[in-house]
Amino acid sequence: MPSNAGTTRLVIVESPAKAKTISGYLGPGYVVEASFGHVRDLPRNAADVPAKYKGEPWARLGVDVDNGFHALYVVSADRKQQITKLVKLAKEVDEIFLATDEDREGEAIAWHLVETLKPKVPVKRMVFHEITKPAIQAAVANPREIDRDLVDAQEARRILDRLYGYEVSPVLWKKVMPKLSAGRVQSVATRIVVERERQRMAFRTAEYWDILATLAVADAGEGPRAFNATLIALNGDRIATGKDFEPTTGRVRAGAGVVHLDEGGARGLAARLEGRPFTVTRVEEKPYRRRPYAPFITSTLQQEAARKLRLSSQQTMRTAQRLYENGYITYMRTDSVNLSETAISAARRQIVELYGERSVPPEPRRYTGKVKNAQEAHEAIRPAGDNFRTPGEVAKELSAEEFKLYELIWRRTIASQMTDAVGSSVSVRIRAVSTSQEEADFGATGKTITDPGFLRAYVESSDDENAEAEDAERRLPNLVKDQPLTADELAAQGHHTQPPSRYTEASLVKALEELGIGRPSTYASIMQTIQDRGYVTKRGQAMIPTFLAFAVIGLMERHYPRLIDYDFTASMENELDEIAGGDHAAVDFLTAFYFGSANGAGDQDIARSGGLKKLVTENLSDIDARSVNSIPLFTDDDGREVVVRVGRYGPYLQRAVPGEAPATPAEGEEGGAQGDRAPIPEGLAPDELTPEKVHELFLGGGGERKLGDDPATGEPIVLKSGRFGPYVSSGERKSSLLRTQTPDSLTLEQALKLLSLPRLVGVAPDGVEVFANNGRYGPYVKRGEEFRSLESEEQMFTVSLDEALALLAAPKTRGRRAAAPPLREMGVDPATEKPLVIKDGRFGPYVTDGEVNASLRRGQTPEALTIEEASEMLAEKRAKGPAPRKKAAAKKAPAKKATAAKKTTATKKTAAASKSTAAKKTTTAKATTAKKAPAKKAAPRKAATSAE
Secondary structure (H helix, E strand, O other), X not given: OOOOXXXXXXXXXXXXXXXXXXXXXXXXXXXXXXXXXXXXXXXXXXXXXXXHHOOOOOOOOOEEOOOOOEEOOEEOHHHHHHHHXXXXXXXXXXXXXXXXXXXXXXXXXHHHHHHHHOOOOOEEEOOOOEOOHHHHHHHHHOOEOOXXXXXXHHHHHHHHHHHHHHHHHHHHXXXXXXXXXXXXOHHXXXXXXXXXXXXXXXXXXXXXXXXXXXXXXXXXXXXXXXXXXXXXXXXOEEEOOHHXXXXXXXXXXXXXXXXXXXXXXXXXXXXXXXXXXXXXXXXXXXXXXXXXXXXXXXXXXXXXXXXXXXXXXXXXXXXXXXXXXXXXXXXXXXXXXXXXXXXXXXXXXXXHHHHOHHHOOOOOOOOOOOOOOOOOOOOOEOEOOOOOOOHHHHHHHXXXXXXXXXXXXXXXXXXXXXXXXXXXXXXXXXXXXXXXXXXXXXXXXXXXXXXXXXXXXXXXXXXXXXXXXXXXXXXXXXXXXXXXXXXXXXXXXXEEOOOOXXXXXXXXXXXXXHHOOOXXXXXXXXXXXXXXXXXXXXXXXXXXXXHHHHHHHHHHHHHOHHXXXXXXXXXXXXXXXXXXXXXXXXXXXXXXXXXXXXXXXXXXXXXXXXXXXXXXXXXXXXXXXXXXXXXXXXXXXXXXXXXXXXXXXXEEEEEEOOOOOOOOOOOOOOOOOOOEEEEOOOOOOHHHOXXXXXXXXXXXXXXXXXXXXXXXXXXXXXXXXXXXXXXXXXXXXXXXXXXXXXXXXXXXXXXXXXXXXXXXXXXXXXXXXXXXEEEOOEEEEEEOOEEEEOOOXXXXXXXXXXXXXXXXXXOOOOXXXXXXXXXXXXXXXXXXXXXXXXXXXXXXXXXXXXXXXXXXOOOOOOOOOOHHHHHHHHHHHHHHOOOOOOOOOOOOOOOHHHHHHHHHHXXXXXXXXXXXXXXXXXXXOOOOOXXXXXXXXXXXOOOOOOOO
């Protein structure tokens, strides 16, 4: 673009990828360079503190709390070379444009650049929400000054987090474990996850039954003949469902006024209803209407990317960063659902082109955000530009991950401006009278979508995997009141109440957003921080708190409850927003928080307590380290209290009778131990420490059980429980229990057989010894480096040398070893007439009909499982369909052409398929061919928000 004659301008952005894109939009006279994110921060450690400040008492904090909270900033070691380059460039130009992101972090980076470069030429602030040529040209033409209120808010947040972390973390070091950290937002996020796990630990399952009736009409006309209805009332009283049970007792809630059917009651009622007439008693039809979802903001993008694409928050934001920096989407850190008039026009034009004029409402849709304390004034996340490019048009330019995320954003944006989905919903009530004159009421609902509207472009997913999709239809026959029906089948079905689901990254971000905690720029870093600190682990998508997190949160709840209070943390976010708006002074806010000045703008509860400084230092001696590192579980049948202790070498179980004197710890043990102790296997979730599991674990540790003495050596044989489960030990010999063995029933004879492993079967003709042993993948025989699997564990003790050599001489079988015999043969599935068996799998026992597998639920055992329960479990699994396959992550993505070709083929389907949904992942494509953009690497912003 044209520049003043002879004028040279330096444009500083945050990343090299952004610099490369923007430089292509600016004409001669512009030099575009990157700062590589933040250039200065508070010192990370003593080595970072400049020599002139090392003697200052506040140098450890990096903040002079006694002099207006003046912050000591140092240039990051990995930024010094780039700063030297920018200083040199600043001396060679006539003007400087600071083009960092338009949020608090970006504003702070711009201010730090000015403070660091100390330029002698005019400096202007250049802002934009998308990296397109018109947006960049408009930003250059309309610069502004640095917003000091935004800078003050960011600096106050950074100092606040430093004070919180540096004052509270040492308490954790002294009372829990060295090198732990606390943070204003990370501690609250951890508390949310811990509280959910506590609910799961306190949960007691309940069983309840109902009846599923398959009903049919004599003359269905154009509709379906048969449909399903569920028993909902008996003699006018509602049948109990999951919501009617107390989660901590498993009992029906007091005053619920429901009929709690057990298995016998449900089966008996079903038998008494066999052959009885069924009659429609009520039909209610209502119009169905569903409005489109709002365009994406940061949190909803992370949630949907997790549900649909299985991306973590970090992966989503890294991918979105690349799309933004290369000009494909607008700024991705926003909590605004607003779309510009230009964007609305672009979306409406594209809807008409792809879906027809009937899919566009008469008036544009405008959305209002529901986020507490919404901070950013940006647009929602949408495709960049005045004319959106379809996924088909950009497929060849993007990696597979970028393409999927772009398509998600494009679909959501387009759908937000489409017409409502409309149809009708029907609710039907049906009655039958049993042979015992019981009035049984059944209910059925149906939904028909007559115009899918926005659902053609996008269907939102749910955290509940069993939830019905928005575009799913349930068609019922055309029913009228008093219409007679016949029952083709009456099936009693049992259900178990389920504990509350664990948080995923997506649902935790949603929870934080609803509480008003955190900001779009911090969600992803918080998810990563609580995992990096060892407070949360992931099992699949589920976030599981560690026992270390229980100890830390327990300490803070007892001694610093206000610091992890949800309202308090949200109020601090609100204070920071007020500072950003110029309504409050940062110094007053920090003074009230740290020193407790009641005249400041800070939280008055903290102020009245004397501030953070006094709070964490005055009563430190009152914190009992042993108490905060003990997580009570339950009292066992012998009156012993069972607790989890968090020790230096990991968590362990301990049990003792209340009031029992502490035993003197042995050499190298944790101090103050008392009673029996047992290790907790790595990877065991807190809610999995059931009384049964604890009993098993206590067979090891202090509760080890002597089985007898080895008659050959005279050494005792002891049953223990270790990191990988129960095992027997005698002298230097150890051997894990077999899959078919249980600690409670293990005999001395069985233990001796285990300790005989590896068993020498004999010597081969060539002089090489042949052994039989048990391994990670089951029993096997070995000769040198040759292995072959055995069919059963018993064969390890009976296989002869000739049989072993014959096995070893046979060629290796491809794939898995021969299947182990089933744990139990159950009989024929009444639903499918296929034989059912229970097998032992990698993740525990499961029932299978040869095609569909269903893991046994918590509390179910292979011996007690009924054929009806097994049939129901398989039916539920069959109804869900196969789990989506997870593609193996490629090392690199050099074969972009092949990938793009596949995507292009897929993209041609959507334009013709008017009823496609987002779940089908077909991509709307115009035949436009775009030039292939060169691969670009983004430098992720190293924001100073990680301490949160």
